[in-house]
Amino acid sequence: MTEIKGGRPHALTDAPFHYCPGCTHGIVHRLVAEAIDELGVEGRTVGVASVGCSVFTYNYFNCDMVQAPHGRAPAVATGIKRARPEAVVFTYQGDGDLAAIGTAETVHAATRGENIVAIFIDTAIYGMTGGQMAPTTLPGQVTQTTPYGRDVKTAGNPIRVCEMLSTLDGVALAQRVTVDCVKNVKAAKKAIKKAFQYQMEGKGYCIVEVVSTCPTNWGMAPTDALQWLRDNMLPYYPLGVYKDVGEGSQ
Amino acid sequence: MGEKVLMKGNEAIAEAAIAAGCRHFFGYPITPQTEVAAYMSKRMPKVGGVYLQGESEVASINMVLGAGAAGVRAMTSTSSPGISLMSEGISYMAGSDVPALIVNVQRGGPGLGGIQPSQADYFQATRSTGHGDFHLLVFAPSTVQETVDMISDAFDLADKYRMPAMILSDGMLGQMMEPVVLPDPKPVEQDKPWAAKGHNNERPHNVINSLYIQPQELEDLVRKRFEKYRTIMQNEQRAEEYLTEDADIIVVAYGASSRVSRSAVDKARAEGIKAGMIRPISLWPFPVKAVSKAADTAKAFLTVEMSMGQMVDDVRLVVAGRKPVEFYGRTGGMIPTPKEVYEQIVRINGGVC
Amino acid sequence: MTLNILLAGFGGQGILFAGKVMAYAGMMEGKEISWLPSYGPEMRGGTANCSVCISDEKIGSPLVTNPDILIAMNLPSLEKFENDVVPGGTIIVDSSIIHKKVERDDVKTIYLDASSMAEENGLKGAANMVILGRMFAETSFCSYENLEKGLRKSVPARKADLVDSNLKAIGLGMKS
Structure with missing residues (x-):
């Protein structure tokens, strides 16, 4: 039997989430908070909220929080980490923030090997603005701004972020997970905790990409969204470890 | 106080910032401010500080x-096109009350413009460095020594009022060498209970944020910030008044153009023309008191800028039609000569006396 | 007294350095001084020039547009700035490099075979200091003691062994 823990992690505030029904942000918030609790680092953690649906994360995490301009979370996190090297610093970014408007900041924070953790929520669509094409929108996928389906000839191809970042020397961990079932939630938790541990050991930039659902903008019931994720997103964005420098490395 | 040394304006900016307790510099190379970054890259590792070359001004x-949100004295330095790129971040800093120092060593614009000295970023610095209702503290030095002294003050005031401060310099002041005496070093850590640096399980979490989704909440906050601005406008105006007491013609000029204008005023005085100069040192807050007082006694004003006329709007707002306010400017990286300014003084003097 | 000096030549001739020594020497003398280089594309292989002001009074514009003294170390500089010199001013020409004569008759012109003099004395590259020595002899803008101090302040520590050769070159100019 799996033990079910009760109550909220201490690293989460009591504020109720504003997320839509079936959205997986809530699960990922909890996993991050559990990792912070288990490592006992809430008092020295600074989180960086980005722009998009997760903009309000500063209300949900109990650690100190800074809200960054759109796409700039890795630069803001760099500033915090360089100012306070003893702090544990993480960003929480969506696909538009991390892989479109903030691509430069992401790539350069990664290649510098900044000791920060990026929690990357990939839903293949823009949530906050109401369902437009994301850099990770799948070929053929219908969104508000790809009404005939994403035509890669005109709209370009999706970016596989973990694969791209895994080529950079500064990256200590690049892992893609999802939270569609208990088994995968557990694996995601393990990856997130490992990323925080790596930062504390000074290993470099760590990214955990969480392939996530957006039932509202996908126009699906939550369970259908989970199935759509399995059928469409996971084949294009395979789960796995794309880079891991290993426990003993520096 | 240290010994008197000869220093380039840009290098003095860097050394003065270190003396002011700044240990975190982030920037991107651009002419004519690059010496600030180069100097920082050499000095910061030796004083236990951080120099980091970002991938862009953004x-x-x-x-x-x-870094400012985490409570340290942080700075960047750039030249005009770089400020355009930074304007997003500056707006966020103003909106989340994060202090820091931003140096603009101005060059000609618009666009890529040129690399020679300019003062065409006055509007950008004092009116709208980014979107939304906000101000920066803006200071304009006219000598290398004043630059040094001002940087320390700018950090102090930025911390005191929790807002970004800007030093509006230009290519001439950045590149020139003058004697300076560096100030005694200040402490690196200031007490900033609001900073996001980890709550250490001793207080509720701090949030550094500029998002207020409820319009009433945002209006209340902006109004509160503007009350602070009013205090600053009352208390932090700075200007040098040079031979203004009995002056018929008062030149208003800041930074590099004030140096040219000082030479012109001296020449006019030598020729028997009662000329004087008001040199705004704080551009925001604009030295309303000094200009308004002068409007009671002077017969005319001449604003001299290395632009097509930007600060002249502020002079006209203060003088409010009481006296004529004329303008003379060069732009694109051209520097007016004392002779050109002198001729303007003579022309205006002929008209009003 | 105010002395506005414009030094001009090719990049690499030590134009900016000679200006810096003057400025430092003026500072040691207790004068107000400023030093302003040209910057930008011209310093990348082309011409370089530098404005130095030495004055008993606060210095206004540091940009010298009408020099009391023009030091010209190449032909384009002489052609560009000759007419800007104030009437009664001085032009010092490195005649090893510039074979053209100054056309004006209302200025004092000094033709100094500076580059050759430096080279003949094993001081290749120190023509700038030879000219500085001559300029110092002409103006006495500071004491010799302060000129030497200014030189020592201007030479970076890692090049301290160059102080003596520079002093020798200054001496050559003073005696010329």
Whole structure:
């Protein structure tokens, strides 16, 4: 039997989430908070909220929080980490923030090997603005701004972020997970905790990409969204470890 | 106080910032401010500080935002096109009350413009460095020594009022060497209970944020910030008044153009023309008191700028039609000569006396 | 007294350095001084020039547009700035490099075979200091003691062994 823990992690505030029904942000918030609790680092953690649906994360995490301009979370996190090297610093970014408007900041924070953790929520669509094409929108996928389906000839191809970042020397961990079932939630938790541990050991930039659902903008019931994720997103964005420098490395 | 040394304006900016307790510099190379970054890259490792070359001005200003939010004295330096790129981050800093120092060593614009000295970023610095209702503290030095002294003050005032401060310099002041005496070093850590640096399980979490989704909440906050601005406008105006008491013609000029204008005023005085100069040192807050007082006694004003006329709007707002306010400017990186300014003084003097 | 000096030549001739020594020497003498280089594309292989002001009074514009003294170390500089010199001013020409004569008759012109003099004395590259020595002899803008101090302040520590050769070159100019 799996033990079910009760109550909220201490690293989460009591504020109720504003997320839509079936959205997986809530699960990922909890996993991050559990990792912070288990490592006992809430008092020295600074989180960086980005722009998009997760903009309000500063209300949900109990650690100190800074809200960054759109796409700039890795630069803001760099500033915090360089100012306070003893702090544990993480960003929480969506696909538009991390892989479109903030691509430069992401790539350069990664290649510098900044000791920060990026929690990357990939839903293949823009949530906050109401369902437009994301850099990770799948070929053929219908969104508000790809009404005939994403035509890669005109709209370009999706970016596989973990694969791209895994080529950079500064990256200590690049892992893609999802939270569609208990088994995968557990694996995601393990990856997130490992990323925080790596930062504390000074290993470099760590990214955990969480392939996530957006039932509202996908126009699906939550369970259908989970199935759509399995059928469409996971084949294009395979789960796995794309880079891991290993426990003993520096 | 240290010994008197000869220093380039740009290098003095860097050394003065270190003396002011700054240990975090983030920037991106651009002429004519590059010596600031180069000097920092050499000095910061030796004083236990951080020099980091960002991938862009956009990234650099956000690194400053992060470091400032974490409670340290952080700065960046750039030249005109770089400020345009930084304007997003500056707006966020103003909106989340994060202090830091931003140096603009101005060059000609618009666009890529040129690399020679300019003062065409006055509007950008004092009116709208980014979107939304906000101000920066803006100071304009006219000598290398004044630059040094001002940087320390700018850090102090930025911390006191929790807002970004800007030093509006230009290519001439950045590149020139003059004797300076560096100030005694200040402490690196200031007490900033609001900073996001980890709550250490001793207080509720701090949030550094500029998002207020409820319009009433945002209006209340902006109004509160503007009350602070009013206090600053009352208390922090700075200007040098040079031979203004009995002056018929008062030149208003800041930074590099004030140096040219000082030579012109001296020449006019030597020729028997009662000329004087008001040199705004704080551009925001604009030295309303000094200009308004002069409007009671002077017969005319001449604003001299290395632009097509930007600060002249502020002079006209203060003088409010009481006296004529004329303008003379060069732009694109051209520097007016004392002779050109002198001729303007003579022309205006002929008209009003 | 105010002395506005414009030094001009090719990049690499030590134009900016000679200006810096003057400025430092003026500072040691207790004068107000400023030093302003040209910057930008011209310093990348082309011409370089530098404005130095030495004055008993606060210095206004540091940009010298009408020099009391023009030091010209190449032909384009002489052609560009000759007419800007104030009437009664001085032009010092490195005649090893510039074979053209100054056309004006209302200025004092000094033709100094500076580059050759330096080279003949094993001081290749120190023509700038030879000219500085001559300029110092002409103006006495500071004491010799302060000129030497200014030189020592201007030479970076890692090049301290160059102080003596520079002093020798200054001496050559003073005696010329």
